[in-house]
Amino acid sequence: MKIKKISIVTLAVLSISSCRFIDKTEQTEETKHSLTVKDSSVFNDKDENGCLASAGxxxxxxxxxxxxGFSGIQLNPMDRLENEDETLSAYVLFNKDASKAEIFLPKDTTSIVLSRSSDGKPWILNDWQLLASKGYILKKGDKNMFSGDGEMGKKEIETDTQQQ
Known part of the structure; x- marks a missing residue:
């Protein structure tokens, strides 16, 4: 009789313990999955072309x-030619033979591609025009929108050292 009681108690303890073990295993698998989903979304923010958006x-x-995003030739808004805020500027990239100019406009996630028919002519797409004249001027219709000196990248307006 004593053996039966011990067996029943042992069986009950094992049943309860195994249920807790299975429950913890399921929670661990759920936790792992949710962490993996969260972690991968942080490190896998590539766009449809494989570009890492979080790195710009x-x-x-x-x-x-x-x-x-801020590479290429910087063109500042016409009303802020001394602009230091890169997010307000447009940027221009050219293809190898400079027959196409790709314009990245501020606050726009897509670019526009302008083409030109020959050297010395403006790059055009619909009502957009990019003119080369002592740098570049980007126009929409008759209005000058952006202008820049034609140099690549961010401009250093002031320095903390002086050359003598």
Whole structure:
């Protein structure tokens, strides 16, 4: 009789313990899955072309590669030619033979591609025009929208050292 009681108690303890073990295993698997989903979304923010958006890369249609969003020739708004805020500027990238100019406009996730018929002519798409004249001027219709000196990248307006 004592053996029966011990067996029943042992069986009950094992049943309860195994249920807790299975429950913990299921929670662990759920936790692992939710962490994996969260972690992968942080590190897998590539766009449809494989560009890592969190690092500031966007797809260049004319060069067929990922480029930094603020690369290329910086064109500042006409009403803020001494602009230091890169997010207000437009950027221009050219293809190898400069027959196409890709324009990245501020606050726009896509670019526009302008084409020109020959050297010395403006790059055009619908009512957009990019003119080369002591740098570049980007126009929409008759209005000058952006202008820049034609140099690549961010401009250094002031320095903390002076050359003598």
């Amino acid at each position: 890369y966007v797809w260049s249609k004319v060069n067929k590669e990922c480029v930094k």
